[in-house]
Amino acid sequence: MELHIGCIPGDGIGPEIVGEARKVLDRVAEKFGHTIQYTEILLGGASIDAHGVPLTEEAIEAAKSSDAVLMGSIGGDANTSPWYKLPPQKRPEAGLLAIRKALGLFANLRPAVLYDELAGACPLKEEISKAGFDMMIMRELTGGLYFGERKTTVENGIRTAVDTLTYNENEIRRIAIKAFDIAMKRRKKVTSVDKANVLDSSRLWRDVVNEVAKDYPQVELSHMLVDNCAMQLVKDPAQFDVILTENMFGDILSDEASMVTGSIGMLASASLNDTSFGLYEPSHGSAPDIAGKDIANPIATILSASMMLRYSFDLSAEADAVDNAVKQVLKDGYRTSDIMSEGCKKVGCREMGALLAERI
Ligand SMILES: NC(=O)c1ccc[n+]([C@@H]2O[C@H](COP(=O)([O-])OP(=O)(O)OC[C@H]3O[C@@H](n4cnc5c(N)ncnc54)[C@H](O)[C@@H]3O)[C@@H](O)[C@H]2O)c1
Ligand SMILES: CC(C)[C@H](C(=O)O)[C@@H](O)C(=O)O
Ligand SMILES: [Mg+2]
Numbered sequence: 001m002e003l004h005i006g007c008i009p010g011d012g013i014g015p016e017i018v019g020e021a022r023k024v025l026d027r028v029a030e031k032f033g034h035t036i037q038y039t040e041i042l043l044g045g046a047s048i049d050a051h052g053v054p055l056t057e058e059a060i061e062a063a064k065s066s067d068a069v070l071m072g073s074i075g076g077d078a079n080t081s082p083w084y085k086l087p088p089q090k091r092p093e094a095g096l097l098a099i100r101k102a103l104g105l106f107a108n109l110r111p112a113v114l115y116d117e118l119a120g121a122c123p124l125k126e127e128i129s130k131a132g133f134d135m136m137i138m139r140e141l142t143g144g145l146y147f148g149e150r151k152t153t154v155e156n157g158i159r160t161a162v163d164t165l166t167y168n169e170n171e172i173r174r175i176a177i178k179a180f181d182i183a184m185k186r187r188k189k190v191t192s193v194d195k196a197n198v199l200d201s202s203r204l205w206r207d208v209v210n211e212v213a214k215d216y217p218q219v220e221l222s223h224m225l226v227d228n229c230a231m232q233l234v235k236d237p238a239q240f241d242v243i244l245t246e247n248m249f250g251d252i253l254s255d256e257a258s259m260v261t262g263s264i265g266m267l268a269s270a271s272l273n274d275t276s277f278g279l280y281e282p283s284h285g286s287a288p289d290i291a292g293k294d295i296a297n298p299i300a301t302i303l304s305a306s307m308m309l310r311y312s313f314d315l316s317a318e319a320d321a322v323d324n325a326v327k328q329v330l331k332d333g334y335r336t337s338d339i340m341s342e343g344c345k346k347v348g349c350r351e352m353g354a355l356l357a358e359r360i
Helices: 014-032 045-051 057-064 092-102 116-121 126-131 169-184 200-213 226-235 247-260 299-311 316-331 349-358
Strands: 002-010 035-040 068-073 107-113 134-140 150-155 158-163 189-194 220-225 242-245 270-272 278-280
Touching: 002 014, 002 045, 002 057, 014 035, 014 068, 014 299, 014 316, 014 349, 045 092, 057 092, 068 299, 107 169, 107 247, 107 299, 116 126, 116 316, 134 169, 134 247, 169 189, 169 200, 169 242, 189 200, 189 226, 189 247, 200 220, 220 226, 226 242, 226 247, 242 247, 270 299, 278 299, 299 316, 299 349, 316 349
Parallel strands: 002 035, 002 068, 068 278, 134 242, 189 220, 189 242
Antiparallel strands: 107 134, 107 270, 150 158, 270 278
């Protein structure tokens, strides 16, 4: 099969981790008899440097004409990078939001799994980490606070900023349907997370999710307030199968979930629309503090590439080969510094990529 993959290295550690993911994908292609054609796409700071804007029409077109897009991460250090002297709509993050919107990527899947081998890197009490966990966070990605109207005004010398949180029922319904469909292939449990004790948008969210649930009688649905969810994620993460939530809550909860797996360097993600197209990127950022040092963990990006093989190309044997290589490399005791524990062998980003490619 011929795979046309758009490739966005991005900023900071982005080019390093994407380089290792490509190494693994190339090995998969060699082993399973596929060919891969990569198209480089600029986004974020890299696009600002080249074109003065974080996302161009050409970049959107290049993404649209690929079967799927693999991305590293974008952004820089807001205190030191010149990108943050630009107005907000011209900064790297605006490019990321705009490409998600332009491609209609409303469903963001962020799986958080505790590997047995990483139980030692999990910051939770041993009796909790021993139970393990395997959850899928389904984050709505093109609505809510991120895309509502915003403005800053000054009246009588007083600065006021407004952001608006808007959802219509169709936006809620389509992500809820995706979450229930995914739950049907897992342990058939959905926890919908909201702030229905305060927000109208959450009360609508709850109503629509309850309506969708009627079509899935085999799925057990419960509702949880987001502050409680933040607490439950560290108290008893094993209770969760699919967490369904809106954009901002999902952003925050997925970082929290990633840390209880041992490191944010382990958490993959897939951003999907209603077709087989998807944009695959780690949940973490561009980590400017460690960029260019060959110490970043490439596993989140490599697991995102595996999700791409599974969801966009329907190549499950190939995806399994990547997932198994990750398990094997951890079993063999190799660790990047973010997940390092006593008795293991510390390796850099490039060596981790090579060890994974060897195990395909
Ligand atoms: N999807 C994205 O592209 C994305 C996501 C989050 C943040 N960002 C951007 O990234 C920049 C930095 O943001 P931040 O510092 O808040 O978050 P971050 O995720 O980049 O970094 C947080 C911490 O985690 C560490 N870390 C992150 N990824 C790692 C990896 N693969 N291996 C080892 N350690 C890793 C970093 O070194 C840092 O200490 C900002 O410009 C932000 O807007 C981009
Ligand atoms: C960089 C930022 C805009 C982005 C988000 O908030 O969606 C990031 O934190 C993520 O989780 O992908
Ligand atoms: Mg985030």
